[in-house]
Amino acid sequence: MDNLNKGKSPFYPGQPVPVDLFIGRLTEITRIIRTIKQVEMGKPQAVFFSGEYGIGKSSLASFLRYYAERNNHILGIHVFLGGAETLGDVATKTVEAVIKQQIYEETKLEKIRNFLAKYIGQQSLFGVSINFDAIKADALNLSQGYLPFLKELLERLKDDNVKGIMLILDEINGITENKQFSHFIKGLVDENAVSKSPLPLLLMLCGVEERRKQMIDNHQPIERIFDVVEINPMNETEMKEFFTKTFNSVNMNVADDAMTLLCRYSAGFPKLMHIVGDSTFWLNNDAIVDKNDATAGIIEAAEEIGKKFVDQQIYNALHSSDYRSILAKLAKEKFDLSFKKGDIEKGLSESERKKFHNFLQRMKKLGLLKSGEEYGEYIFTNRLARLYIQFKSLGNK
Ligand SMILES: Nc1ncnc2c1ncn2[C@@H]1O[C@H](COP(=O)(O)OP(=O)(O)OP(=O)(O)O)[C@@H](O)[C@H]1O
Numbered sequence: 001m002d003n004l005n006k007g008k009s010p011f012y013p014g015q016p017v018p019v020d021l022f023i024g025r026l027t028e029i030t031r032i033i034r035t036i037k038q039v040e041m042g043k044p045q046a047v048f049f050s051g052e053y054g055i056g057k058s059s060l061a062s063f064l065r066y067y068a069e070r071n072n073h074i075l076g077i078h079v080f081l082g083g084a085e086t087l088g089d090v091a092t093k094t095v096e097a098v099i100k101q102q103i104y105e106e107t108k109l110e111k112i113r114n115f116l117a118k119y120i121g122q123q124s125l126f127g128v129s130i131n132f133d134a135i136k137a138d139a140l141n142l143s144q145g146y147l148p149f150l151k152e153l154l155e156r157l158k159d160d161n162v163k164g165i166m167l168i169l170d171e172i173n174g175i176t177e178n179k180q181f182s183h184f185i186k187g188l189v190d191e192n193a194v195s196k197s198p199l200p201l202l203l204m205l206c207g208v209e210e211r212r213k214q215m216i217d218n219h220q221p222i223e224r225i226f227d228v229v230e231i232n233p234m235n236e237t238e239m240k241e242f243f244t245k246t247f248n249s250v251n252m253n254v255a256d257d258a259m260t261l262l263c264r265y266s267a268g269f270p271k272l273m274h275i276v277g278d279s280t281f282w283l284n285n286d287a288i289v290d291k292n293d294a295t296a297g298i299i300e301a302a303e304e305i306g307k308k309f310v311d312q313q314i315y316n317a318l319h320s321s322d323y324r325s326i327l328a329k330l331a332k333e334k335f336d337l338s339f340k341k342g343d344i345e346k347g348l349s350e351s352e353r354k355k356f357h358n359f360l361q362r363m364k365k366l367g368l369l370k371s372g373e374e375y376g377e378y379i380f381t382n383r384l385a386r387l388y389i390q391f392k393s394l395g396n397k
Pocket residue numbers: 012013014015016017018021022023024025051052053054055056057058059060171242269270271274
């Protein structure tokens with residue numbers, strides 16, 4: 001296969017995965033389908049997808065939305081709240097998401113556009129444009145009338161057999177700092193519960209666990225409203241299915257030893273799986289991904305991961321030649337995020353021990369490591385940096 005004629009890479013390192021390449025997560029899906037059915041029958045629900053950066057929260061939410069729209073008469077709205085700071089911003093972004101909604105049936109689209117006509121600018125060649133000024137002018141009203149807005153939306157689609165709304169509030173990092181957001185969410189759930197005819201609403205928040213904690217700190221009752229679904233790294237079977245299916249989609253097969261490497265280094269992290277898969281895809285020149293292709297792919301991916309996900313100062317420090325043998329040792333040890341100083345020291349020479357001590361102090365100062373509860377225990381604060389050290393050492397070999 002010619003490198004230049006390879007066509008589109010089937011890997012998506014920087015964005016939620018398209019539905020047809022979505023892999024695994026059966027346990028979580030089964031659980032949420034139950035929740036979706038409750039909503040379809042009229043009962044409001046609220047879930048929180050909690051998990052580390054890049055673990056696959058947005059992809060799972062987006063897959064479930066697709067599923068619910070097809071199977072359960074649900075209208076899904078996926079709102080990305082990145083950059084939102086106020087409740088007005090939340091309302092603005094929600095209206096935008098509804099307008100940009102990808103709905104396949106014309107009749108529904110027509111009704112939504114009629115409902116939101118005053119926020120829609122000129123119809124252009126490229127579809128609808130949004131009149132941001134008009135939405136912004138109404139932002140406060142929209143945030144205060146958020147539930148009525150959603151109810152009205154559903155009301156207008158009742159004849160199209162839409163039975164409920166899945167509202168995904170994603171990328172909540174910025175907004176959770178705002179105390180009002182916690183009150184807003186609790187208010188939305190409560191106001192709905194006590195209203196005469198509650199809106200069949202599946203409220204779905206996606207965020208790292210610290211954000212959920214922050215919301216609870218801001219308003220204690222938040223703790224009780226969400227069914228928390230923890231999203232964990234993928235297991236071996238899911239990873240294998242991922243690499244097999246994705247490479248197969250471009251007519252490439254993965255040899256067993258290459259598969260072992262790809263899985264070991266991406267460690268169940270969807271984000272890494274895509275980055276490693278992508279670089280391997282571009283480096284492979286035939287129908288078989290073999291051990292050499294995978295090794296080269298991992299080495300190339302290491303640099304990208306280092307630059308993107310490791311703080312610049314830490315990245316520079318990790319490149320100091322002083323630390324090379326220590327990093328090799330850390331890479332080889334099979335711990336997850338926490339290790340004991342004593343365990344690593346075993347097998348280090350006297351001078352390496354000194355450097356190791358210095359390394360630990362420096363990394364603590366830079367924030368890559370923190371002390372654990374046990375004596376001599378250290379914990380990596382950034383999983384991708386821990387994995388970066390492992391990736392990197394393959395290149396040094
Ligand atoms: N089930 C899956 N199957 C295939 N690829 C996936 C799956 N889940 C996630 N990915 C891929 O992993 C990467 C991270 O996924 P996603 O953006 O959904 O994670 P996230 O938890 O929302 O991350 P963030 O915290 O950055 O918002 C993306 O490249 C996405 O395409």
